[in-house]
Amino acid sequence: MKLADMQKSDLEAVEKQLLGEFEALKGEGLSLDMTRGKPAPDQLTLADGMLSLVGPGETAGEDGTDYRNYGIVEGIPEARRLFAEYMGVTPAQIIVGGNGSLTMMYDTLAGAVLFGMPGGKGPWKRAGAAAGSGEGASKVICPVPGYDRHFAICERLGLEMVTVPMLDDGPDMDAVEALAADPDVKAIWCVPKYSNPTGAVYSQAVSERLAKMTTGAPDFRILWDNAYAVHHLGGGPAEIPDILSLCEKAGNPDRVLMFGSTSKITYAGSGVAMMAASETNIADAAKKLSFATIGPDKLNQLRHVRFFQSMDGILAHMEKHADIVKPKFDAVEEALSRRLADKGIADWTAPQGGYFVSLDVMDDCASEIIRLAGEAGVKCTPAGSTFPYKKDPADRNIRIAPTLPSVAEIEKAMEVLCVAVELTCARRLLGRNR
Amino acid sequence: MKLADMQKSDLEAVEKQLLGEFEALKGEGLSLDMTRGKPAPDQLTLADGMLSLVGPGETAGEDGTDYRNYGIVEGIPEARRLFAEYMGVTPAQIIVGGNGSLTMMYDTLAGAVLFGMPGGKGPWKRAGAAAGSGEGASKVICPVPGYDRHFAICERLGLEMVTVPMLDDGPDMDAVEALAADPDVKAIWCVPKYSNPTGAVYSQAVSERLAKMTTGAPDFRILWDNAYAVHHLGGGPAEIPDILSLCEKAGNPDRVLMFGSTSKITYAGSGVAMMAASETNIADAAKKLSFATIGPDKLNQLRHVRFFQSMDGILAHMEKHADIVKPKFDAVEEALSRRLADKGIADWTAPQGGYFVSLDVMDDCASEIIRLAGEAGVKCTPAGSTFPYKKDPADRNIRIAPTLPSVAEIEKAMEVLCVAVELTCARRLLGRNR
Numbered sequence: 001m002k003l004a005d006m007q008k009s010d011l012e013a014v015e016k017q018l019l020g021e022f023e024a025l026k027g028e029g030l031s032l033d034m035t036r037g038k039p040a041p042d043q044l045t046l047a048d049g050m051l052s053l054v055g056p057g058e059t060a061g062e063d064g065t066d067y068r069n070y071g072i073v074e075g076i077p078e079a080r081r082l083f084a085e086y087m088g089v090t091p092a093q094i095i096v097g098g099n100g101s102l103t104m105m106y107d108t109l110a111g112a113v114l115f116g117m118p119g120g121k122g123p124w125k126r127a128g129a130a131a132g133s134g135e136g137a138s139k140v141i142c143p144v145p146g147y148d149r150h151f152a153i154c155e156r157l158g159l160e161m162v163t164v165p166m167l168d169d170g171p172d173m174d175a176v177e178a179l180a181a182d183p184d185v186k187a188i189w190c191v192p193k194y195s196n197p198t199g200a201v202y203s204q205a206v207s208e209r210l211a212k213m214t215t216g217a218p219d220f221r222i223l224w225d226n227a228y229a230v231h232h233l234g235g236g237p238a239e240i241p242d243i244l245s246l247c248e249k250a251g252n253p254d255r256v257l258m259f260g261s262t263s264k265i266t267y268a269g270s271g272v273a274m275m276a277a278s279e280t281n282i283a284d285a286a287k288k289l290s291f292a293t294i295g296p297d298k299l300n301q302l303r304h305v306r307f308f309q310s311m312d313g314i315l316a317h318m319e320k321h322a323d324i325v326k327p328k329f330d331a332v333e334e335a336l337s338r339r340l341a342d343k344g345i346a347d348w349t350a351p352q353g354g355y356f357v358s359l360d361v362m363d364d365c366a367s368e369i370i371r372l373a374g375e376a377g378v379k380c381t382p383a384g385s386t387f388p389y390k391k392d393p394a395d396r397n398i399r400i401a402p403t404l405p406s407v408a409e410i411e412k413a414m415e416v417l418c419v420a421v422e423l424t425c426a427r428r429l430l431g432r433n434r
Numbered sequence: 435m436k437l438a439d440m441q442k443s444d445l446e447a448v449e450k451q452l453l454g455e456f457e458a459l460k461g462e463g464l465s466l467d468m469t470r471g472k473p474a475p476d477q478l479t480l481a482d483g484m485l486s487l488v489g490p491g492e493t494a495g496e497d498g499t500d501y502r503n504y505g506i507v508e509g510i511p512e513a514r515r516l517f518a519e520y521m522g523v524t525p526a527q528i529i530v531g532g533n534g535s536l537t538m539m540y541d542t543l544a545g546a547v548l549f550g551m552p553g554g555k556g557p558w559k560r561a562g563a564a565a566g567s568g569e570g571a572s573k574v575i576c577p578v579p580g581y582d583r584h585f586a587i588c589e590r591l592g593l594e595m596v597t598v599p600m601l602d603d604g605p606d607m608d609a610v611e612a613l614a615a616d617p618d619v620k621a622i623w624c625v626p627k628y629s630n631p632t633g634a635v636y637s638q639a640v641s642e643r644l645a646k647m648t649t650g651a652p653d654f655r656i657l658w659d660n661a662y663a664v665h666h667l668g669g670g671p672a673e674i675p676d677i678l679s680l681c682e683k684a685g686n687p688d689r690v691l692m693f694g695s696t697s698k699i700t701y702a703g704s705g706v707a708m709m710a711a712s713e714t715n716i717a718d719a720a721k722k723l724s725f726a727t728i729g730p731d732k733l734n735q736l737r738h739v740r741f742f743q744s745m746d747g748i749l750a751h752m753e754k755h756a757d758i759v760k761p762k763f764d765a766v767e768e769a770l771s772r773r774l775a776d777k778g779i780a781d782w783t784a785p786q787g788g789y790f791v792s793l794d795v796m797d798d799c800a801s802e803i804i805r806l807a808g809e810a811g812v813k814c815t816p817a818g819s820t821f822p823y824k825k826d827p828a829d830r831n832i833r834i835a836p837t838l839p840s841v842a843e844i845e846k847a848m849e850v851l852c853v854a855v856e857l858t859c860a861r862r863l864l865g866r867n868r
Contacts, residue, residue, distance in 0.1 A: 036504070039503065044503060054485060066478065071703070100729075102726060103726050106727075110544065114547070269501060269733065270731045270734065291590045292587075296533065297703060300731065300734070
């Protein structure tokens with residue numbers, strides 16, 4: 001029964017019962033952390049074989065090049081070949097770099113701000129710098145809810161964020177197209193597969209519209225962060241459109257910059273990151289990189305290539321990840337269904353991959369729920385984190401990150417979170433303040 | 435005898451003889467590369483033991499933290515301790531990062547341009563951006579000859595370079611102090627030990643003046659690139675002043691940013707880089723980093739710590755490097771002395787460490803000498819590389835990088851280079867054009 005349909009006295013009884021449950025859970029002195037999308041130790045252990053594959057005397061590449069020395073800014077050819085297949089591009093369309101795609105994304109936007117992008121008319125404009133000039137700052141479209149670190153980069157660099165709703169098959173394209181007509185709108189953030197945090201997978205129709213749409217800025221970029229390309233929960237990776245080809249066909253070959261990494265395939269601190277795009281964009285990125293590095297850690301790239309050997313090797317490896325991660329997502333779904341279904345106070349996603357479940361609660365309740373859960377020893381990502389400037393206008397989105405804790409810990413944490421949701425919403429319906 | 439004191443007919447005879455030598459060398463079809471300061475393969479092999487020290491089950495830090503996962507932006511505590519000793523600071527005064535100090539230096543100046551530095555009044559001004567505003571660009575003092583990649587970063591970022599002469603004990607401090615009084619002058623590049631390319635070692639007096647001098651800019655920074663801290667040629671590392679303490683004592687604790695790396699200790703592509711400075715500067719750098727990374731490759735840091743164990747371990751390791759590198763520098767010195775001494779056409783340095791010998795020839799001859807050497811199959815760093823904007827106003831400095839080739843190759847390459855020097859200078863004295 002929906003809580004909103006209850007008699008006041010019934011709702012008061014519910015509140016009382018929930019408060020008892022909450023106090024009991026609080027009394028257990030829990031300390032559980034559901035804040036970040038970090039792999040669990042047993043996921044990391046899956047890649048431990050990698051550590052023994054580049055030993056003394058095993059440091060030369062396929063053509064004999066000594067990978068212990070300086071050079072090869074774009075990454076070793078073996079790795080460019082393997083990860084070109086992973087990203088669905090040619091080896092000339094990829095740079096394989098260091099240990100984090102976040103660094104590549106930051107450097108890309110910082111580079112756009114400092115030097116501009118191919119096809120553009122100069123550096124992108126920063127809010128602070130633009131303030132004095134009378135010109136508008138460059139803007140970035142952010143589907144919401146979205147990834148906090150994408151938003152943090154924009155805020156840091158003074159790129160103004162404008163939001164569009166995230167739907168089940170990608171962003172609301174009517175809203176995107178309307179915004180993109182503005183010449184100051186320079187980019188859109190996309191996590192096309194198992195989107196952070198909703199789990200949405202971009203459809204062919206959405207991707208085609210992104211590739212084809214008229215943009216006011218000649219150097220508009222789709223920032224296609226394919227962070228979860230192979231990170232399924234047991235059903236195999238979802239198919240997503242080949243956005244680079246769609247952009248090429250639409251006559252906008254330089255529109256998309258794709259990012260990926262093995263941070264959640266091998267090691268979250270010692271993976272390899274990659275950026276894929278048109279050869280024009282790759283040449284531009286390599287030039288920008290050449291001032292800041294004499295080359296990436298090629299031995300770590302070699303470890304990866306030797307460990308996986310092929311795309312099939314990567315896919316087989318991800319089946320093992322799915323075996324570990326799936327029961328955790330199941331535990332989240334079980335708790336949410338059992339406690340919150342049909343009460344009219346919450347909706348949530350059922351992702352087929354990725355690292356998050358997105359929970360939407362009654363308006364103006366998310367902050368209080370997270371505060372309450374924290375009081376009972378369950379740390380959740382702060383409310384607002386999934387929105388630009390950390391401000392969820394409806395205060396309703398909660399990101400659940402189930403990969404790091406054990407199933408038993410998730411069961412307990414979800415019990416706390418669900419009680420906090422019910423209690424907060426019941427109180428709100430009773431007209432109580434926080 | 436000095437070439438300049440010769441009779442014209444004698445000089446013509448010398449020219450003829452040299453031309454014969456040159457043609458003979460050219461006929462050998464050489465292909466030798468003396469362009470970059472890269473370690474030789476046997477130097478790299480010294481560190482191969484490192485590759486076996488972090489295997490499966492060996493990935494936890496001293497406090498049990500799983501170094502395979504995300505986090506620890508400032509570097510693992512073990513590495514911060516070891517490299518704090520290496521850099522002569524406390525563990526709280528260092529960030530240990532990825533595989534290149536060049537990246538840290540680029541990021542530092544890009545960060546200054548985008549966000550400013552502690553103690554300053556805002557972002558540093560770029561030449562391009564300043565052009566429209568009527569304000570002057572920020573300037574960086576560059577002792578010359580110096581390191582081409584330092585200069586490339588400044589040029590790229592639009593930081594104007596102003597030069598001062600590099601003397602035997604550091605930059606000409608009268609010139610430095612005069613420039614530093616200008617509020618637009620924001621920094622000075624220093625390679626304090628075995629300077630690139632002259633091999634100079636900064637004296638106490640120079641370092642004290644750098645620490646104490648009055649600067650027009652409140653956020654003036656000494657960019658102290660201690661790239662060759664332990665890279666001696668057999669006599670043990672030279673002592674250099676403790677610049678951070680000198681700055682502290684002078685009341686300018688935030689004035690210096692120190693950089694270092696193991697690129698020329700372990701592997702040139704898979705080392706670890708570090709930045710050391712006051713805690714204020716380190717906090718600022720860590721904040722800037724936190725938008726661009728979730729942490730460095732901690733396993734590679736762990737490899738380094740386990741391989742060296744202590745500063746003594748690093749010092750013992752560098753003795754082995756010296757054994758390999760010293761004969762190469764000796765071969766350079768032998769050729770220069772034998773062929774060029776007392777001819778009045780060249781001076782060169784006799785470094786006690788580092789990666790380069792600096793050769794100054796007669797004015798307006800360096801480009802032609804390098805062209806000639808190239809014609810005979812010996813690739814040298816392009817003339818002008820050791821100066822900002824690649825312009826050596828006197829066209830006289832040649833950087834010799836002897837580490838990568840074998841001794842036999844160096845002997846041959848030096849023969850070519852010396853003949854090219856003599857031939858070019860003789861022709862110049864004969865009044866011939868190129």
